[in-house]
Amino acid sequence: MTKTWNHQVVKEGNKSLVLDKIKNNSPISRAAVASQTGLNKGTVSSLVSDLLDDQLIYESGPGESSGGRRPVMLLFNDLAGYAIGIDIGVNYLLGVLTDLSGNIQLKKECSFKNLSYEEIREKMFSTIDSLIASAPESPHGVVGIGVGVPGVVDKSGEILLAPNLKWRNLDLKSVLEEKYGLPVIIENEANAGAYGEKRFGAGQECENIIYVSAGIGIGVGLILNGSLYKGSNGFSGELGHMTIQVNGPKCRCGNEGCWELYASEQALLDTAVQSGLFASTDEELDLPHLIQLAESGNEEAIALFKKSGDYLGVGINNIVNTFNPQQVVIGNRMASAKNWLSESLNERVANQALWFQQNDLIIGFSELDTLPTALGVAAFTIENFLSVRMQPQQAIFS
Amino acid sequence: MTKTWNHQVVKEGNKSLVLDKIKNNSPISRAAVASQTGLNKGTVSSLVSDLLDDQLIYESGPGESSGGRRPVMLLFNDLAGYAIGIDIGVNYLLGVLTDLSGNIQLKKECSFKNLSYEEIREKMFSTIDSLIASAPESPHGVVGIGVGVPGVVDKSGEILLAPNLKWRNLDLKSVLEEKYGLPVIIENEANAGAYGEKRFGAGQECENIIYVSAGIGIGVGLILNGSLYKGSNGFSGELGHMTIQVNGPKCRCGNEGCWELYASEQALLDTAVQSGLFASTDEELDLPHLIQLAESGNEEAIALFKKSGDYLGVGINNIVNTFNPQQVVIGNRMASAKNWLSESLNERVANQALWFQQNDLIIGFSELDTLPTALGVAAFTIENFLSVRMQPQQAIFS
């Protein structure tokens, strides 16, 4: 039975419209909302009254008159509730508590190495516990938990495979839902990052954004026509395993010549070892040190980054030719080497991407530091909460 | 000003729902439509009456009783109007006249070589003229013209570039609209083919279909979440110029190691010349002859196809990893070599695509022969017509 259209759907849609308008243009008067959305003044008044009842918005003092009665300004009530976003990395766990606009209220981070699933889960529990405990009193409280994982998540939210964590077939969603009694969203780290970039990054107006999460491996999140594209089973964006060299070196995925064998952090570190920049047993074998080397003028390190940037460009060319996006954002750990990658990357793209693709195309690095994923899952949670709140609330009998 | 929701939108949506139900499940009674869509019986009756007035559906005799009053069966009125679909190829022009279900009523085809834009345009005019002339009398007549071109079409319908036709910046849409006074849709050949496959091909239930148009070049049409993804400016799907060999041979596009240098018809013919199968001046240097050679047991020809299939597989792996589609359909001229390509293609995919991508994944060749593009643009035209017809019709004053 397909979804039919009725009065409730209409109201839901318009309420959403009004709330969005207020969120994005606050402070704004009812009259302005009406004229800008095309809705009738009366309709807006009625919907606004609903939203006020739900404490999702509030009235501030009167605004400036423009030659008549002074308007009552409406504002989105950021603090009507809070969301939790967790980013599980291969060797870190990052948790944020955000308000309903995605502003970070609190950030908790910890690093680790080679922990088991159970150990990481406990760390996550304690992070969530303390974030919930520190959430201020609010009408709606903590509205949900979002978790980003470096692995493959199917449509039901089950983690099928997270190779770098050695996780397989884990139903983390149910675990969290049962423990906290809150809505839980589990999402691939790159998908979440893409959404984080769309909502809080540079291109909030863009409808088509490709987020390249370049870390130990490479994953890609696709925002197409304004929303996340997940594929038939939720496995889209495995572009790290796109072949860029036919019959190239073997990848652990079974394929050959995969992009991430050339452009990932792992690839960079491997070539650094090969070129003798580090001993393979070297304790300091990591990206920050390599960046330090480049900054101190080490020619060899600079050349390595240049090569990496070039390879990044190759894959991004493919992305551009495939999606014709408005924006490509490179995030995750490799983004910290922005200064050393961008020249060769841009050169590769400028020289080799189809000319007509290059109009209005922005290629850049994430400015959200390590946060896109955590912010992205928090944003999913918030969006989910708000969409539920747009629906008519059944009366509560006591 | 964003689009608001009101009862007109509701009616439009429900009318569409009812029409779709009738189209896909005919013959069907009002009662069945109501119970299957979830709409109220009265609502369905009223909407059906509208559709009857518009002659988009008709009543047939009473159906089988299931223990009560016999139902009046409703059917979609295929013949309420006709659409024209034109497929402009590099050396052919194919025109079809279809009914509103996409059934072909008439097909006109002509071949040519090295014609100018003006000459091809004239051929198109005469094709369209004769198709229109032969359309039977019907309530809505010819409802529009769709044209598929082997080139880049921007969102406004202007043809920016069709390299193999040597076309640039042509506003064919306006030309046709003015001449015929009908709605005109211009679409890239691969995009149209993708839609044709979705509507009339094997995977009509699939939401995510990738159509690989492998001819002289390679273009790709993307059906994502059930509708065509065109990118920010309409340039998506240029996967023929995806790099599969870093620092590989130069392509005329400016890039290196492009997929179509390995897996297109052109690539196949070029290697055939190189291997001495044809003299470079040979008149018979074309795909059908190469297929003939393979069929007559020529080992060298068979090996060439095998290699092509392998390279096709490389790109399709990338597609699968990117989109996690339900179906990949290979169409255009290379599809005629299906028997000689599929083995090595399937092997490449089976061995090297990520295992979890391979569940529920269908990779196959088009069964629509040369028609997907023409059928696709006709389908666009029909869909456009029907969506306009769902809107309330203003009274006509005389």
Added chain:
DNA sequence: AAAACTTTGTTTAGCCACTAGACGAACATG
């Protein structure tokens, strides 16, 4: 300062499409 005009937000009346349920028509069954 009074009058006139503007702008804001609420209220009222009316409209439209949907729903629920009554109802008659048309058929099957015993």
Added chain:
DNA sequence: CATGTTCGTCTAGTGGCTAAACAAAGTTTT
């Protein structure tokens, strides 16, 4: 023929939207 079932229409009622009137609260003009 009586009864039960299914189909399709019809009627009353509901909910949300629109247009327009209106009250409230300003500014501008005289």
